[in-house]
Amino acid sequence: MSFSAAKWRGHFPLLAAHHDLHYLDNAATGQLCAAALDAITSHELTHRANVLRGTYRLAEQADAAYENARRQVAAYLNAADADEVVFTSGTTAAINLVAHAFGDALKPGDEVALSLAEHHSNFVPWQMLRARRGVALRFLPLMPDGRLDLARLDEIVTPRCRLVAVTHASNVTGAATDLAPIVAAARAVGARVLADGAQAVQHGPVNVEALGVDFYAFSGHKAFGPNGVGVLWGKGAALAALPPFLGGGGMIGRVTPGETTWAPPPRRFEAGTPPIAQAVGLGAALDWLRAQPWAELHAHTARLAQRLVGALAALPGLTFIGPRDMRQRLPIVSFNLDGLHPHDVCQVLDRHGVAVRGGHHCAQPLMEFFGVQGAVRASFAPYNEEGDVDALLAGLQDAMRTLA
Ligand code: PLP
Numbered sequence: 001m002s003f004s005a006a007k008w009r010g011h012f013p014l015l016a017a018h019h020d021l022h023y024l025d026n027a028a029t030g031q032l033c034a035a036a037l038d039a040i041t042s043h044e045l046t047h048r049a050n051v052l053r054g055t056y057r058l059a060e061q062a063d064a065a066y067e068n069a070r071r072q073v074a075a076y077l078n079a080a081d082a083d084e085v086v087f088t089s090g091t092t093a094a095i096n097l098v099a100h101a102f103g104d105a106l107k108p109g110d111e112v113a114l115s116l117a118e119h120h121s122n123f124v125p126w127q128m129l130r131a132r133r134g135v136a137l138r139f140l141p142l143m144p145d146g147r148l149d150l151a152r153l154d155e156i157v158t159p160r161c162r163l164v165a166v167t168h169a170s171n172v173t174g175a176a177t178d179l180a181p182i183v184a185a186a187r188a189v190g191a192r193v194l195a196d197g198a199q200a201v202q203h204g205p206v207n208v209e210a211l212g213v214d215f216y217a218f219s220g221h222k223a224f225g226p227n228g229v230g231v232l233w234g235k236g237a238a239l240a241a242l243p244p245f246l247g248g249g250g251m252i253g254r255v256t257p258g259e260t261t262w263a264p265p266p267r268r269f270e271a272g273t274p275p276i277a278q279a280v281g282l283g284a285a286l287d288w289l290r291a292q293p294w295a296e297l298h299a300h301t302a303r304l305a306q307r308l309v310g311a312l313a314a315l316p317g318l319t320f321i322g323p324r325d326m327r328q329r330l331p332i333v334s335f336n337l338d339g340l341h342p343h344d345v346c347q348v349l350d351r352h353g354v355a356v357r358g359g360h361h362c363a364q365p366l367m368e369f370f371g372v373q374g375a376v377r378a379s380f381a382p383y384n385e386e387g388d389v390d391a392l393l394a395g396l397q398d399a400m401r402t403l404a
Pocket of ligand 1: 119167196198199219
């Protein structure tokens with residue numbers, strides 16, 4: 001299969017309908033691909049019923065569609081077993097699930113290691129755990145360009161460490177985390193590893209087996225799938241060792257007035273009616289993504305991001321955040337223009353049809369590390385083209401002229 005950005009764009013109905021839109025906010029949410037939209041529509045029109053409850057034909061068809069989606073997700077992640085895939089409402093819910101189911105067994109004196117580059121979703125749940133259980137949080141320091149400083153891993157991942165929870169890629173700098181040394185350090189002290197894959201899954205299939213982590217979390221909406229669904233993948237043994245987080249229908253073995261026993265994973269962690277059509281849509285999106293020519297897609301988005309980074313370097317008064325070498329990062333580019341508020345810059349860019357996000361990007365500890373309140377962020381997907389970079393650069397020139 002040979003890749004063309006214009007052809008790829010054709011798989012995204014919203015973009016096909018908005019010819020003048022330069023959508024560069026893909027780190028916030030990717031556009032919904034036709035494969036997902038078609039699967040959702042077809043499911044809702046032909047197989048809508050609750051799952052794992054009914055014995056009539058329609059309900060069995062809904063069950064089959066839901067479990068097929070689980071297999072599609074497992075295939076994208078190279079998971080050993082589809083039952084290692086837990087559907088949640090998103091990355092945030094997946095991380096909170098681990099923070100409760102795994103974290104609530106921890107005791108004062110135990111440690112959880114994070115980095116200062118985490119999204120609040122992988123920061124606040126651990127602070128809340130600290131308040132509940134008295135665990136200590138240790139923070140992996142950062143190098144000046146925002147990458148995790150792994151030289152100090154042994155200092156942070158101590159024999160008291162029970163879990164290391166780090167981002168697979170930063171939503172601000174795009175810096176990709178080298179998980180192998182982190183997994184090795186955690187294994188050496190018997191700690192588990194959770195990777196926040198919210199910014200990684202949309203850039204190609206993930207191999208959780210090769211990564212060697214215990215838990216992997218991501219959201220459907222960032223992977224060109226629907227909102228309201230996400231995934232917690234957990235190694236079979238790691239999931240089996242956890243108690244449930246939420247109680248309710250579907251997650252039980254047997255309920256008596258005296259006690260309740262739990263269903264095995266993944267159902268143990270899917271209390272209540274799950275996001276059924278959303279899971280079906282996510283499965284279809286990932287199935288479609290899995291068949292894409294990723295080497296070409298990567299080369300294309302890296303070329304666009306590199307061109308932007310190069311052009312930004314030539315602008316007066318511009319501060320760039322993150323590693324400059326595209327081999328160390330994903331196509332997410334954050335920067336500030338001297339004296340201009342990111343929100344004001346975004347408003348001017350909007351007048352040029354450019355959709356980018358400005359602000360702290362739910363990563364205030366990282367912003368503090370860089371000594372800024374916020375930043376403008378352009379994030380690329382394979383449907384972006386040179387014209388999107390041109391429009392962004394023209395908008396920035398306009399912002400510098402009109403806001404200065
Ligand atoms: N982690 C990272 C790195 C993110 O970029 C995001 C969203 O921006 C999240 C977690 C939270 O994802 P969600 O809001 O879909 O739960």
